[in-house]
Amino acid sequence: MIRAGIVGGTGYTGVELMRILALHPEVEVTIVTSRSDAGLRVDSLYPSLRGSVNVVFSLPETEILAECDVVFFATPNGTAMLMAEQLLAHGIKVIDLSADFRLKDAQEWSKWYGMEHACPEIIAEAVYGLPEVNREAIKTANLIACPGCYPTAVQLGFFPLIENKLINLDYLIADVKSGVSGAGRKAELAILMSETGESFKAYAASGHRHLPEITQGLTIAAGKPAGLTFIPHLIPMIRGIHATLYGQLQLNAELDDIHALYEQRYMDEVFVEVLPQGSHPDTRNVRGSNNCHISVHQPQGGQTVVILSVIDNLVKGAAGQAIQNMNLMFGLKENSGLKTLALYP
Amino acid sequence: MIRAGIVGGTGYTGVELMRILALHPEVEVTIVTSRSDAGLRVDSLYPSLRGSVNVVFSLPETEILAECDVVFFATPNGTAMLMAEQLLAHGIKVIDLSADFRLKDAQEWSKWYGMEHACPEIIAEAVYGLPEVNREAIKTANLIACPGCYPTAVQLGFFPLIENKLINLDYLIADVKSGVSGAGRKAELAILMSETGESFKAYAASGHRHLPEITQGLTIAAGKPAGLTFIPHLIPMIRGIHATLYGQLQLNAELDDIHALYEQRYMDEVFVEVLPQGSHPDTRNVRGSNNCHISVHQPQGGQTVVILSVIDNLVKGAAGQAIQNMNLMFGLKENSGLKTLALYP
Amino acid sequence: MIRAGIVGGTGYTGVELMRILALHPEVEVTIVTSRSDAGLRVDSLYPSLRGSVNVVFSLPETEILAECDVVFFATPNGTAMLMAEQLLAHGIKVIDLSADFRLKDAQEWSKWYGMEHACPEIIAEAVYGLPEVNREAIKTANLIACPGCYPTAVQLGFFPLIENKLINLDYLIADVKSGVSGAGRKAELAILMSETGESFKAYAASGHRHLPEITQGLTIAAGKPAGLTFIPHLIPMIRGIHATLYGQLQLNAELDDIHALYEQRYMDEVFVEVLPQGSHPDTRNVRGSNNCHISVHQPQGGQTVVILSVIDNLVKGAAGQAIQNMNLMFGLKENSGLKTLALYP
Amino acid sequence: MIRAGIVGGTGYTGVELMRILALHPEVEVTIVTSRSDAGLRVDSLYPSLRGSVNVVFSLPETEILAECDVVFFATPNGTAMLMAEQLLAHGIKVIDLSADFRLKDAQEWSKWYGMEHACPEIIAEAVYGLPEVNREAIKTANLIACPGCYPTAVQLGFFPLIENKLINLDYLIADVKSGVSGAGRKAELAILMSETGESFKAYAASGHRHLPEITQGLTIAAGKPAGLTFIPHLIPMIRGIHATLYGQLQLNAELDDIHALYEQRYMDEVFVEVLPQGSHPDTRNVRGSNNCHISVHQPQGGQTVVILSVIDNLVKGAAGQAIQNMNLMFGLKENSGLKTLALYP
Structure with a gap:
């Protein structure tokens, strides 16, 4: 089983990652972090996960995340760029759902996001995670910038x-x-x-x-x-x-x-x-x-x-696409864990 | 008081005309027609009007409508064109909220609305009721084609x-x-x-x-x-x-x-x-x-x-604009009865 | 014209008071206060009021409010009880839409609202503003506690x-x-x-x-x-x-x-x-x-x-009922300014 | 694989059965009937099923349904009671999501549902499909009356x-x-x-x-x-x-x-x-x-x-509960195909 961590588990993309990964046949979510809710059971905040997600929020610390095979960032912009390099150095694959690595031009990024980029040197390494154009690059990537919705x-x-x-x-x-x-x-x-x-x-x-x-x-x-x-x-x-x-x-x-x-x-x-x-x-x-x-x-x-x-x-525009990228990076079937049909009506 | 009739009182534009006209200081709705609900009190179908609208649905017959000063058509397309000429002949002003008189080209109209036009000869007489471009023509018009929403x-x-x-x-x-x-x-x-x-x-x-x-x-x-x-x-x-x-x-x-x-x-x-x-x-x-x-x-x-x-x-796109036209046709203040503010939140 | 002030004009009951009073034939809203938005035009915050409400937010100060005949409190609980006595001393009628004067028992009030009552001595003076049981008392009241929704x-x-x-x-x-x-x-x-x-x-x-x-x-x-x-x-x-x-x-x-x-x-x-x-x-x-x-x-x-x-x-449960009380207190028709019909659909 | 048929595939409980069964590891939906849409691809009516449901609506005929192991009735009241006996005679298990077999008293049923019951003699045979009280009876049942929502x-x-x-x-x-x-x-x-x-x-x-x-x-x-x-x-x-x-x-x-x-x-x-x-x-x-x-x-x-x-x-109140019953009837794990988590937000 692939051990997955989620940094920023209290937002909608974080809980959506958990909803989907809970049924993924080849992944186990072992760590979910939240600075504000560390120590709390995830399903006490999100009762929709009761019976399926048996995890307690932990602090977003590199040592804790180091045991994962892959870490998803479901954080506000500006967080992933502070932690990505360390995780990559541990050989962990990083999938960022925020905007930190989406723009190739760090100055352009700073202009739109209103802050300096913390690690412009690894932007080039990030693969833009839209499988429908970048499938081959994604398969061998260590750092994925998931597209916006x-x-x-x-x-x-x-x-x-x-x-x-x-x-x-x-x-x-x-x-x-x-x-x-x-x-x-x-x-x-x-x-x-x-x-x-x-x-x-x-x-x-x-x-x-x-x-x-x-x-x-x-x-x-x-x-x-x-x-x-x-x-x-x-x-x-x-x-x-x-x-x-x-x-x-x-x-x-x-x-x-x-x-x-x-x-x-x-x-x-x-x-x-x-x-x-x-x-x-x-x-x-x-x-x-x-x-x-x-x-x-x-x-x-x-x-x-x-x-x-x-x-x-929240799915193809965020958590689902992130998992689609993960499937490609780990050589799984591209739709593994992603076969759920739309909820109609 | 201007006596107003409404043909087709069971749709949303009909009930919206009643909602607004109930508080219009210079208009009294005397007749509201409905083929299917004739004989029924209007406020039994629309309890929102209880206490303010004291009318019973009648059949859409010209003799009944002849006592009005103005008749609004809040009917499906194809009805006003069957009755307008008769009402105009009685000296009644006609304000059509349907599409019957909106297009100047009767053939074009037939193509889009899927039926022959019943009185192409009076289309030219109809004034397109958008006061922001046609105010002067509206003031002297007898037949108004209210714009679509x-x-x-x-x-x-x-x-x-x-x-x-x-x-x-x-x-x-x-x-x-x-x-x-x-x-x-x-x-x-x-x-x-x-x-x-x-x-x-x-x-x-x-x-x-x-x-x-x-x-x-x-x-x-x-x-x-x-x-x-x-x-x-x-x-x-x-x-x-x-x-x-x-x-x-x-x-x-x-x-x-x-x-x-x-x-x-x-x-x-x-x-x-x-x-x-x-x-x-x-x-x-x-x-x-x-x-x-x-x-x-x-x-x-x-x-x-x-x-x-x-x-x-339903207001500027239908009933409100129709009443704005009526105000102009009868020499009233353009916003008479139309001062209601938006319902926020 | 009755001069009305509204303390707390940025919440939903405040803007609802303005929506209704803008068309009230015998009332003019002269003052609307907001600590955070003082100096700003009311209709820049609430565009639904454009064209009808021509007021700038002012600070909630007694001297400014003293020119009113009636002051509505559309504030969070705990504010009206700090200002009511002063306004009453100026001969201004006070209509409180918050909970400050609803409970006759100050201790019970403190228990439920989590703070000491600031002026328990005038609670007895307050009339519970439900006209359907208290109409006569309301007519002569100076301080109204409007019921909750x-x-x-x-x-x-x-x-x-x-x-x-x-x-x-x-x-x-x-x-x-x-x-x-x-x-x-x-x-x-x-x-x-x-x-x-x-x-x-x-x-x-x-x-x-x-x-x-x-x-x-x-x-x-x-x-x-x-x-x-x-x-x-x-x-x-x-x-x-x-x-x-x-x-x-x-x-x-x-x-x-x-x-x-x-x-x-x-x-x-x-x-x-x-x-x-x-x-x-x-x-x-x-x-x-x-x-x-x-x-x-x-x-x-x-x-x-x-x-x-x-x-x-927001109407019979708040702003409308407050105005119904005001009408009674000032000897107006009980439904003056309150004839608007429900917005259906 | 269990072959399942769905009678009445155009309503919400029918499409919900398909949504869930499409991912059920031990069931294949082989027949979906619709009198009005026979001949049409199911996913042309319900695009949410594209890529997962590869079935064409057929007519609701017993011969066609006879190849199934289980038939779900997602029909208006009064239909299942006309077909159930025949299907049971073919050895097919029947799960009725309508009300036809819910009441044990046929006269009471007639009173509330406004028609004669077509096969009162098999009502006693029907097991009320609420597993939380009837689990053992469900396991051996041939005819299930699924509870209302x-x-x-x-x-x-x-x-x-x-x-x-x-x-x-x-x-x-x-x-x-x-x-x-x-x-x-x-x-x-x-x-x-x-x-x-x-x-x-x-x-x-x-x-x-x-x-x-x-x-x-x-x-x-x-x-x-x-x-x-x-x-x-x-x-x-x-x-x-x-x-x-x-x-x-x-x-x-x-x-x-x-x-x-x-x-x-x-x-x-x-x-x-x-x-x-x-x-x-x-x-x-x-x-x-x-x-x-x-x-x-x-x-x-x-x-x-x-x-x-x-x-x-539509799930525990209809299609999901029906599948829970099916799982019990066929000796599968009770939550097989039913592990999907709630869609939040």
Whole structure:
């Protein structure tokens, strides 16, 4: 059994890692850390885990974590970069669900995240953990930077168009909507039920931290700079991301052909489903699962192609994708422990 | 007191007309029709009206309606066009909340609505009831075609950009999200709580009936054809529309100037509020009110300008706007009976 | 015009007072205080008030408030008791929406609220502001203790049974459910959308602060001690309270007679509606209004009588009732400014 | 592999059976019937099953079902009773999730369900599928009547009190709240998002079909007639049942002892968790799982004991419990395929 540690077990991605790993046939979660709740049983804070998770929160100390084969960081930004080097030195594989190693440019990172990067020298070593583009690199990586939730939905949606040079890179638009759990488990007025329930709004229209991450990924895929307008919105629900992506065709293309490209691109991907033409993916159909559902539209047969891409932000957008990476790193089946179907209705 | 009749009193726009008119100082609702519930007290079906609405549903017959000064149609598409001419002949003003008189081209109408138009000869007589562009014509109109909910939010959002020729008319994008009440009060699986709650989806991506209506309005405003991609989505909540609009600047313009244009355009409009720069309107802040809140963004100071526009689909998007039209037609203060503030939280 | 001040304008009851008073024909809100937001425009924090409320937050100082005719306290518990005496000395009428003056027994108060009472000597002077039992006393009061939200729904539901000595006072049960706004506008994990959405739970089963308040009211109505089991629950929605009340009949009584008693008891009450037999009140039918809807049931014609009573916790359970009290204190029509109908759907 | 058939695969319990059985290590779903959708791929109707369920809807014909080892009925009431006898005659085990075989008294059944019972002669053969009381009988049964959702939550909550004769059987009260999915997947106005969202109501206060079923179960447990008042309510959410149960102690008992009784009663039950004293179970903590969480309260140390019991209505209240029964009938581990943890948040 692979011994896994989770640093930061009191947030939503931490508890989601536990939910999934509790049933993973080849992994045992041996350590879950929490500075504030050390000494407390995990299932006393999260009764949903009763009967399945038999762990007590411990302090996030390297010596304790050293017995693990792999450590997941489900921490706020700025924590993983302080501990990763030490763990790697112990030969432990590190999978970071925060943003610390997502951007290749440390200065860009500092600008968006408002702090100095603590270990810029190992950024190059980190592999961006989106298996659908980086599978081979992930298999041999020791340090994984798991993609953000928005970047996962947007990149999976845009890749086939961009890799095939079908659209104008200067006018990419991503109008993306997220459930409230994406904001994490923090005591903040803005994410109260009374503030977010029965209401819908955009936020961070002037610039969201996931913008440079998406742009970096699309630029790599395109081989030249991609110009993206990215507007995130908050949906009055808990889980799910829905990306509505707009591109301007620069080649003549018909919907049948575009759709076929998508089917071909994702044919062997176990977690990406290209829906039949005319479909509109619902976030509920991926809720709780590691799947991404995509559909392709060309309204009025015009020049604008519209891609709809949905994921569960806490699964394919966080914990599930992290475990998918772990499976690849340890030579397991890519969907081991990740076969759970979406909870409908 | 103006005597008002409501044809189709059992849907959401019908009951919303009653909610607002019950407190209108110069209007009395004397007749509410319902084929299925004739004879029943209105407040037995809608207990929210108890103590304020003292009317019994009657059959939708012209003789009964002839005693009214104004008749609102809160009916499914295809009903108003069968009765409007008769009522107009009796000298009754007609305000249609359905789509029957919205499109100037009867053939286009037939194509989108799937039936022949019953009285194409009076379409020209109908005034499109968006006071923010048609105020003077509304004042003297006898037949009003109230705008759809999506078209109201989208047009109010785009007007200043288009009237000032700031953006490329070929690449307009409207990514619009609506609460479920926009689908009406119909026994359909797709709008069950279990189907729409805790989920988000796009629909009608290949073409929604409001597309030709919006295009017609934007084309008139621009003085030349406008090309729009319009993708509607369903939000897991009841009331509210949020339009996220994207335009490509064709002139150099800075956010300060664009914002100033919006403030100037809507300075005298009692129901349109242009929010300060940096704001993101919430649908909750207009819920239950006749207001439209708009904010203007220019991400990264680039070429794409983003407009956020929110309304309550049942008020400014339907019943409230209908009453705003009535106020204008009868020489009342434009906001008479429409001062109610949004229900927050 | 009556000049009204609101101390504590940044919570939900504060903003609700402003929403309602903005349209009150005989009141002008001249002062709204907030220690944290002094100097800020009220409508910059609450855009729902734009165009209707033209006030800047000021500091909560007696000299500033002295120009008011009436001051509402929409503050956390423990604030009104520090300022009330001074304001009363200035001849200002005080309406406290917090719990400071609800319990007649200062020691009992201290036990439940965890602090010493700052002015026990004026508790006796305070009138419990439930007009349906205390109307005459309210008219001449200078200090009103507005009832809690749960106590309003529960007492209005139980009064006719208790006043008529129909049920055994030893076995009263109140199973009550509240929307999340009842918990206020506080940055707390427990009331996040991600924590309370799509879930239902009881809380404070061992004893909630509203228990002694309800017991005090029922005991006064009965003329002897009432024994109540009160279990509050949290509903995944924003506004509304639903009380399900159980009493054991100690006299033979039939549903027709019990129902008639309720109709008679509330016949002249403008805000209490007794629904027809067989009805089940929905919280949505009172949302945003000052109404209480009640229905009476006797399952299987047995000994247990079941009362269903619903209100909007922020209106009849807080701000609306406070204004109802103000209307009585100033000799206005009891429903002045309070005619708004519920927002359905 | 056990070959399973599902009759009525288009409702929520049908799709839930498929969601769970898709990952069951010892079962293969070979047949799913639907009269209306025969010929259609199951995952085209339910995209949440894409990639995991590879079945086409077939007609509900006995010959087709005859190849199964077990057939689940996820049909409206009145269907299983028409087909069960034939299937049993083929040696197929039948698990009915509808109400057809729940009541032992066929006349009582007819009264509540409004139709004649089609095969009263086999009612006696049916075993009531609540493993926590009927485990041994279930193991050898050929026909299982799966309990209703409300009856599961209420009975599991009351059993320890009743089996130990602690409470007065004349005054049992069950105030129970359910998510909307309990009403099924039917095109009905009453369960629209716009009708049930952001609102709370009781229904069927005069008598719900689950009343005789619960009474039957409690009477068996008590060994004498139990008198229950049962009031169901609708929660504005999709999944989950919360039962708040009230009993009058007829023996002196302290909370410690009562709590210990509960822990002892359910010590060996893999799906029933008795929470620590002071806890309040959330429905979210069992959502998507087959668990029942229970807590015990004695407000103010008085005579009224309050039990809180939560389940997911579609899992422990329907599909999960059906599979738990199947596991027992086929000698599998009771929790085989049922280890999924609740989806939190």
